[in-house]
Amino acid sequence: MKHTYLAKLLFLLLFVCTGFTGAFAQTGSVSGRVIDEKGEGLPGVTALVEGTTLGNSTNSDGTFSIQNVPAGPHTLVISYVGFTSLRQPFTSTSGQNTALGNLTLNENTTLLNEAVVVGYGTQRRQDVTGSVATVQAKDFVQGQVTNPEQLVQGKIAGVSITTGGGAPGAAASVRIRGNSSLNANNDPLYVIDGVPVDKGGISGASNPLTLINPNDIESVTVLKDASATAIYGNRASNGVILVTTKRGLQGEKLTVNLSSQTSISRRANEYDVLGAQEFSDIVRANGLGSQVATLGAANTDWQSEIFRTAATYDNNVSLTGSFKKVPFRVSYGNLNQEGIVITNKLKRNTGSVSLTPLLFDDRLRIDINAKGTLVDNRFIDNAQVGNAVLFDPTQPVFGTNETRYAPYGGYFQFLQSNGNPLGQAIGNPVAALNNVNNTSDVKRLIGNVQFDYKIHGVEGLRANLNLGTDISRGEGSTLTNLADFGNYLNQGRFTQYNQDKDMRLLEAYLAYSKQFGGTKFDIQGGYSYQDFVTQNDNFLDYRFDRTTLVNPTAVLTVPGGYSKLVLLSYFGRTTLNVKDRYLLTATVRNDNTSRFLDGNRSGIFPAVGLGWRLKGEEFLKDNTVVSELKLRGGWGRTGQQDIGGVYDYLPRYVTGNAAAQYQLGNGFVTTLRPSGYNRDLTWETTTTWNAGIDYGFLDDRISGAIDVYERTSNDLLSLINVAAGANLTNQLNANIGSLRNRGIEFSVNVVPVRSETWNWDFNFNVAYNKNKITELGPQQEGFAGYLTGGIPGGTGSTIQINSVGSPSNAFYVRQQVYDTNGRPIESVYVDQNGDGVINERDNYRYKQPAPLAVLGFSSNVSYKKLNLSFLLRGNVGNYVYNSVAANIGNLSNAQSSSGFLLNLPTDIRNTGFRSQQLFSDYYIENGSFLRAENITLGYNVGKFLNDKATLRLTAAVQNAFLITDYTGLDPEVTNFNTTDNRFEAGIDNNFYPRSRTFTFGFNVGF
Secondary structure: OOOOHHHHHHHHHHHHHOOOHHOOOOOOEEEEEOOOOOEOOOOEEEEEEOOEEEEEEOOOOOOEEEEEEEEEEEEEEEEEEOOEEEEEEEEEOOEEEEEEEEEOOOOOOOOOOOOEOOOOEEHHHHHHOOOEEEHHHHOOOOOOOOOOOHOOOOOOOOEEEEEEEOOOOEEEEEEEOHHHHOOOOOOEEEEEEEEEOOOOOOOOOOOOHHHHOOHHEEEEEOOHHHHHHHHHHHOOOOEEEEEEEEOOOOOOOEEEEEEEEEEEEEEEEOOOEEHHHHHHHHHHHHHHHHHHOOOOOOOOHOOOOOOOOOEEEEEEEEEEEEEEEEEEEEEEEEEEEEEEEEOOEEEEEEEEEOOOOOOOOOOEEEEEEEEEEEEEEOOOOOOOHHHHHHHHOOOOOOOOOHHHHHHOOOOOOOEEEOEOOOOOOOOOOOHHOOOOEEEEEEEEEEEEEEEEOOOOOOOOOOEEEEEEEEEEEEEEEEEEEOOOOOOOOOOEEEEEEEEEEEEEEEEEEEEEEEEEEEEEEEEEEEEEEEEEEEOOOOOOOOOEEOEEEEEEEEEEEEEOOEEEEEEEEEEEEEEEEEEEEEEEEEEEEEEEEOOOOOOOEEEEEEEEEEEEEEHHHHHHHOOOOOOEEEEEEEEEEEOOOOOOOOOOOOOOEOHHHOEEEEEOOOOEEEEEEEEEEOOOOOOOOEEEEEEEEEEEEEEOOOOEEEEEEEEEEEEEEEEEEOOOOOOOOOEEEEEEEEEEEEEEEEEEEEEEEOOOOEEEEEEEEEEEEEEEEEEEEOOOOOOOOOOEEEEOOOOEEEEEOOOOOOOOOOOEEEEEEEEEOEEEEEEEOOOOOOOOOOHHOOOOOOOOOOOEEEEEEEEEEEEOOOEEEEEEEEOOOEEEHHHHHHHHHHHHHHHOOOOOOOEEEEHHHHOOOOOOOOHHHHHEEEEEEEEEEEEEEEEEEEEEEEOOOOEEEEEEEEEEOEEEEOOOOOOOOOOEEEEOOOOEEEEEEEOOOEEEEEEEEEEEEE
16 A cells, blocks of 8 residues: 555645745844853753754854844753753844853753653653653764664663674564563564554564664663553553654754764684584494494584675765754665675665754644665575584585586585485585575655644643654565475475555644642643554465476465554543652553454553652752752553454454465465464553662762562463364463562662863663562463473474463473583483473473573773773573583484484583483573673864864774673574564574674764
């Protein structure tokens, strides 16, 4: 479906905005110079005429000038991070300049009057009663940042961000205060410039947030507790992340900013496996004659063959200014990023436009935002990373018998005597990567038009209308040449897919604010409608042999897929501020979802937050040591309905896919089958208690927050087992049980040095979270729990479990017995139930993949024009199942195969296992770590080109070092399960390693 209405609306609004520029009264200008307490000019300070969008930023010497200021009295608001805002009254005279001279800003690291973005508006920081954290652009993580979530990694207490490996644009697991659900979506809600965007991905993009250019982002705000998130009700159980992009100011002179970065990336670690000589010795000592005969004469490091030194080029340009009365910002970005695995790459082109005019005597503010992205991907099959670990190191990359290996591109393969591939042997990973072309093209447009109108006749009353859309188009294909035979013996394969996703948003609310003496209140009420439509075609899979198509006339008759989700909501909020000391925020939202049957669709989600600003009391008002002290407390309830399926409550027939067709002649007949359903599905609800302290000492040279919380999720949406014949499936979604998270968070910001030449500030944050399943509903006697966490090495094998009294996804293993030398004894485990037999009934719950504590430490030191910053982050208490060692760390690889061999990890020296011990707790390893995420050195060259331009140079290294006791590749592992559309943590299998990246860049401003 084409959405031409949005483009037409944008052009109409632009015409209206420019057409009304002559309607304003005659104007003048205002100028001045902003200095610090030492009399030095401050560059980059924002000067804004209050009540308008007229403003500008100071030059390198602190001077500024604002044009087109209407005649009459005004107030100039001057603000800068690290300093207390200044309000300067002045009177503008038509046709003249008002010179204000020197204006001094005083240092203050925490601005209590700073506007904080919250749901449906902003609040002063000192008025906030919920747990809210903001990271501004100046504090973002530096270096090569591809995805927006990387900007705040390690910066906010209680927010854990784990990328799913080192592939370009890899999806990231973002968890705010742990998991609140079992099988429903645990991702936070993302709101970009007022548009709640689709949480799910789009076919052809490994991470939907990759489609947003991080260079366009001005700030990221995280709402953590229910008092702050409940205004978003139905999708706020896992927290809310508000993204605000950059925009222009009215009266601002045109500025052009150009940035360019070049990065070089190499693998930081590799799986530790045997070399060719040691492997050959073990095979000769333990293998049969046929295995010994299979050994080759090469010495191949297969991991080195599939990895490379990768280059990334990231270029961005932006224009910011004001065209008459219309502030604007336009940007373009181009990213070309190679993966460290050969053939893997990502290309991204982005563009954004923002317009923020004020009309009708500044009563109507219009925010127009549009962000478009085009992304080209070439993916790799992560299984080839595992195959490079497994492949026989005594075999060459290319075969010596050109005739025998010619059909496979000359690459060595394990073959039968007739030249066909050996069925059970893995393929050559270098051949598989070079001979599989898995590509995609993805397009995305996020846009909205927001009108905010101050209603005539009722001072303090505003009406707000927000119209938004999120449109994604994804398509891709995979061409597999003969060299990678896959599931079809000696045949290639061509598959394709597409997906269209359309989101429409309409939100409207009224807000009224009033002040009576020392009491201020704000009340608002509104309505929200949002729908999500997903469509896709089904395509026939084509196979071909060495010369022709196998199925050239086949016709596929499977209809395409279609789903529609509708969310309809009513919301209200009241805030009360008494004497800037006593604070109240009350919120309620009524949500309705089409995912449930009539009668179950409506959910009520209330919240209340209280605050007491002790610093405003007489006993602390004049205290020079305590500069800020506020107590906060809140309670609230939020909802969850995001279970992936849209029609799980309906009895229905579903169409089979291309792999489930009956062939009649050259045609394929579609199958229809009944699907399981649950008419009783309803809301999962999460109730949160939060108590916090905001503090500041010594003029806020030391500041931060402490929070304690408890989150309990009830009526968990989860997959449950269904008895045979009871439904039309063996598993379905249902509401069962409850899950609890308890935790404490601490953050501190310190400015030990601030002077004319030296400046130093650092931040430390740590969060502890304890997760526990408290109920799973009625179960049969002897039921252990719901198994999860699939692993290789056996059909349907799992290594994790969800059961009452344990954390979610706890490892479910057997307790290993060791000899007197501390060496594990093969196949000997503790008989937990004492029945004399070792089987699954002897499994026990051991450790968890989620960390108990997450910490971050960042520092920024500057001396004159030189500055050095770094970010350290770490996890404590997370455990990892070393699936690679468990799967191949045994001598059966050298004993049981026929016609091929598999390599061994060096851990075989420690165990000597002759067969797989998949469920031994020996392979559950402590994954605690400390990682140097980023180290950046920057130099401000200053002005050049006759003082018309400024230049800054940077050099950075990412993933500089890693400290851990984990023996595998990386302790920070998470995999995205595309079937369930969720992340699975704690299983190290076919993991795409993170790179160590060196970045050099420059930033030029004109």
